[in-house]
Amino acid sequence: MHFFYILISMRNFARSNYLALLKEIFLNPGIMRYEMSERLDMSSATVTKYVEMMIRDGIIREADNHKGRKVALTLTKDWYAALGVDIGGYQTRIGMFYADGSFTKLDEVRTPGDPRELMPLIQKYERNADTVGIAVTAVVDAAEQRIFIFANQRTWDGFSFRTAGISKPVFLTTSGNAAAGYEKRFGTLKPYENCMHVMIGTGIQAGLFINNTLVEGANHAAGEFGHVFSTAEAGPCTCGKVGCLENIATISMVQRRLEKQMRDGNLRGTLAMLCGNDPSKMTIDILKRSIAENDPQVMADFKRVTEAIAAALSGIVNVLNPEAVSFGGRMIDVYPGLVNDLQQAVRLTVLESNSKHLTIAAGKEPLLAACIGAALIPMEHRINTFGGTT
Ligand SMILES: [Zn+2]
Structure with missing residues (x-):
């Protein structure tokens, strides 16, 4: 009985080493054997044993590193x-x-x-x-x-x-x-243990990591940042509540507000000129051009967006004190300057202790x-x- 137990735990130990190495290579394509040995605190003999096994089975392959030596490890593409x-x-x-x-x-x-x-x-x-x-x-x-x-x-x-x-x-x-x-494993958030990524498309959603673990919530519904209260000005939301961030701080909401101003004859800058005062002509590209040319009325609308996000962010940053918050989605593609604006704005809405070392950055792949x-x-x-x- 005792002998049997030792056999099983040895098998488990071997399997966990094998999986740890496999995962390390997946998350760090191009990693070398000695790096894994250091990071996983595993003897070089153990690393070599399993690496050879994986190469033999066609799971990983060795590629040229920057010095042209065949030592950089990656998983086989078609595995x-x-x-x-x-x-x-x-x-x-x-x-x-x-x-x-x-x-x-x-x-x-x-x-x-x-x-x-x-x-x-x-x-x-x-x-x-x-x-x-x-x-x-x-x-x-x-x-x-x-x-x-x-x-x-x-x-x-x-x-x-x-x-x-x-x-x-x-x-x-x-x-x-x-x-x-994606941003946590391969992108902007890789260096951070406590962090959040906010995606702003037509809707707004976030994913939150505490001590490197994704927070899913009791009902797998954590991360609904779009339905955090931001300002009463946001009005009634499709979810049935009032004041949701999603109802004020998305690109579709920006477009809707600017279209109304144009219809009412209240727009006079680059945007109105590029659309020939016809709201139906407003495209993402035209919006981008009017931002590039600093159309004051367009920039004023993005200021509202920034303030609304900073207000909604304050509760989360004050309570959880993350190291970094990254942003992606159509909003960042259209207006990358949002990241800098937010860095300033959160200083007014978040406790100094929590905002002082807070990194706000764009995601590595805003649209993908x-x-x-x-x-x-x-x-x-x-x-x-x-x-x-x-
Ligand atoms: Zn809502």
Whole structure:
């Protein structure tokens, strides 16, 4: 009995070393053996044993490092491929994420009002994938693969991916958590233990890490930053409450306000000129140009956005004292200056002790983080549960 127990724990020990190395190589493509030995506090003999085993099995390969020596380790690209689908309130993005950390964007379409219309596109691309990761800017039930409330596409409420005709295994999450997962592992938030990523598209979602662990909440509904109260000025929200951040600080809300000002004949700057005073002519590109030319009325609207975000952020930063908050989504693509504006604005809304060392930064992939992050979930699941050959 005793002997048997020792045998089992040795097996577990070997397996945990193997998985730790596999995960380290996945998260740090190009890492070298001695670096893993140091980071994981593992003898070089142990590292060599498992690395040789993985190379033999075709799971990892050695590539040239910067000095041209074949010592940099990466997972083999085709070992595993996960399709990432990011379903936003306005746009849906699809791409393929490979085990070596590379990503290929495959498609981008307008999110249809009827969820069934999107399924043929997912079915078309899932053929080349081992699994499918889906992120939705909605409150979701990950275990049941179902959408609870999709504030910007209420026709999707209650939709189940389980019966949607997708043949590969599906992993469902929120766009906020998916984007945060990508930024934490490979992007801007990598150096921080306590941090948050905020995605501002048509809706607003966040993903929060405390001591390197994603906070999911009792009901997997943590991170609904868009429905944090910001200012009464924001008015009634699609969720049924009043004053939600999402109702004032998104690009669609900025456009809506500027269009109204233009209709009322109250716009006189670059934006009005570029649109020929016709609100229907306002595009994202025109909005970007009017920002580049510092149209004072456009900039005044972004100031409202900044103030609303700073107000909503104050509660979270005061309570949790994170080291960093990064921002992504269409908002950062259109107005990258938001990051600097916020750095100033939070000094007025957040305790000095909590804002002094707070880093506010743009995400590494403002438009694709949620799509890559959606695929990362099944990819990590595969690595964490891999049987190996120990
Ligand atoms: Zn709301």
